[in-house]
Amino acid sequence: MNAQAQLDPAQVLAADPDWWRGAVIYQIYPRSYQDSNGDGIGDLKGISQRLPHIASLGVDAIWISPFFTSPMKDFGYDVSDYCDVDPMFGSLSDFDQLVATAHGLGLRVMIDLVLSHTSDQHAWFGESRQSRDNPRADWYVWADPQPDGTPPNNWLSIFGGSAWQWDPRREQYYLHNFLVSQPDLNFHCPAVQDALLDVTRFWLERGVDGFRLDTINFYFHDAELRSNPALPPEQRNATIAPSVNPYNHQEHLYSKNQPENLAFLGRFRALLDEYPAKAAVGEVGDAQRGLEIMGSYTAGNSGVHMCYAFELLAKDVLTASRLAEVFAEVDRVAANGWACWAFSNHDVIRHSSRWGLNPAAQRLFTTMMMCLRGTTCIYQGEELGLPEADIAFEDLQDPYGIEFWPEFKGRDGCRTPMVWEPSNSAGGFSEGKPWLPVSPEHLTLSVASQEADPEAMLHHYRRAIALRKAHPALAVGTHDQLRAEGNVAFFTRQDRDEVIFCAFNLGDTEAEIILPEGTWQKPNTDIALADLPTGGARVVLAPWQACLAVRG
Structure with a gap:
């Protein structure tokens, strides 16, 4: 071996x-x-x-x-x-x-x-809710009601309604930012x-x-x-x-x-x-x-x-x-x-x-x-490419x-x-x-x-x-300002000597982009990318097409 x-x-x-x-x-x-x-x-x-x-x-x-x-x-x-x-x-x-x-x-x-x-149902909460003085009494967020019995404040649950739930054991409210059955830890x-x-x-x-x-x-x-x-x-x-x-x-x-x-x-x-x-x-x-x-x-x-x-x-x-x-x-x-x-x-x-x-x-x-x-x-x-299922x-x-x-x-x-x-x-x-x-x-x-x-x-x-x-510039490289012109978003990524210009036509009509100065070539990939010009810098992007160019 x-x-x-x-x-x-x-x-x-x-x-x-x-x-x-x-x-x-x-x-x-x-x-x-x-x-x-x-x-x-x-x-x-x-x-x-x-x-x-x-x-x-x-x-x-x-x-x-x-x-x-x-x-x-x-x-x-x-x-x-x-x-x-x-x-x-x-x-x-x-x-x-x-x-x-x-x-x-x-x-x-x-x-x-x-x-x-x-x-x-967690054992920690089971103990915490038993009294106000047990070893885990303050492991969750407990609070007294306001004088009129309403919750301590106006906080809301992301699942709807108040973020506070009354617990008769302690005669206090506990906080739940999500479901009532999901008490927040303190x-x-x-x-x-x-x-x-x-x-x-x-x-x-x-x-x-x-x-x-x-x-x-x-x-x-x-x-x-x-x-x-x-x-x-x-x-x-x-x-x-x-x-x-x-x-x-x-x-x-x-x-x-x-x-x-x-x-x-x-x-x-x-x-x-x-x-x-x-x-x-x-x-x-x-x-x-x-x-x-x-x-x-x-x-x-x-x-x-x-x-x-x-x-x-x-x-x-x-x-x-x-x-x-x-x-x-x-x-x-x-x-x-x-x-x-x-x-x-x-x-x-x-x-x-x-x-x-x-x-x-x-x-x-x-x-x-x-x-x-x-x-x-x-x-x-x-x-x-799964779409959302209709339930x-x-x-x-x-x-x-x-x-x-x-x-x-x-x-x-x-x-x-x-x-x-x-x-x-x-x-x-x-x-x-x-x-x-x-x-x-x-x-x-x-x-x-x-x-x-x-x-x-x-x-x-x-x-x-x-x-x-295949390209460290895309994985970990820096990028310049991401800009938009019409439906095209574009930016340049760089890692050491590798420089890649990236442009994406996020629309259903043809668009144009001008390559930055320099000599560029397509990366080695089977992804259908826009053709780079043999002369000049004008690139035509088909609908929903990318242009990727590696500086030569």
Whole structure:
């Protein structure tokens, strides 16, 4: 056996502490990826079974949404035991096998840590709610009512209604920024921080390569419990919550985004730095200051490595001018930070439907994503070009959609099972009845169907990811100002001597762009790019076409 064959894949993966910069991360929603035992719910063994597909895309890491023990009121984002696997997903040994399999395929494993709140079924909350003087009495956010019995302040839950719930045991209210069954932990209590860092260490010791931190800007609340001010109507938007949700009527100055969070993130980062090549990406949920918070949390080496805000996950179509606005804001408030960009995930309508993209537009957006500065996250099924599934009310599982139906249909339409082959109504996901119905429209877009078609979306994703990997300028390079002219967004990426000019026609009519001065050539890729001129600098872009030019 040669020396190369004897290398431990995990050691090889750990060799690059900056692997996360410019990485491509593949998000897995475990309930919907692959069912291995026929109960209609995806599981860890199912994920392990499908890891070769993910590795074939050329991505660097997987992010697995929560699989911890949970009553599943919010499908795993309500944790009742941080250090165990819910039986519906398997066991800790199944997780260990998943990590080993992933590492053997050159994939890093990131898991979703939900630290801001637990389930009301968590033992910590069970103890905390018993009295005002037990050892965990202050582990959650408890407050006395106002003299008239109403909640302590005006804070609202993102899932609708007051963020406060009365508990008769303590005759106090507890805070829940999400469901009533998701009480918020009190990060002002040092013992809570210590306990959560112990949870983090537990998973680091099991070999995970990093974490996605759910609702990272919700950890701390204002210690004085001051009411949030009203937000003027012209400043409201539906980036975080649907437009019908009164949550959008407040400026959330005090219920989240507190300065104390930076100190905790410093403790979290110090723990990760004890282990080789670990990284974390935070979800910043804020409709007004998301990019600013992203910049604050990722600047230097004392916060998390990267964050994503919701600007590119928004409902409004991502035009060239809008993209230029976003990156101008990034340059202004997060120039020293690191962004993680995504178009789709488990919380939003799939972008092919959200933006009404035809296949050519989907390809163009994918190519552009792989050229943007930052890390990239793609969501399961995105590589197939899946549209949002249409879920009937009687099939809804998401409490968010049930609460705001029909104006907001919830998140189930992007969470339906992955489609592997078209031979049955479950798309190869399960031998039983899937927990959410598989869209008939999805069956024709299955992995097996697309593998057999060289022109399918799946192969375009592989080409786009390979392009990013082949050019350090695209993965980790600097960029100049991202500009827009009509429907064309353009910028230049550079790493050492490699300079790449990138232009994207985000419209359905022909457009022109002028190359910067210099000698340019196309990159070596099978992606259909605009032809470069043999003389002069004028490039004609077809609708939904990219121009990529490498300086000679």
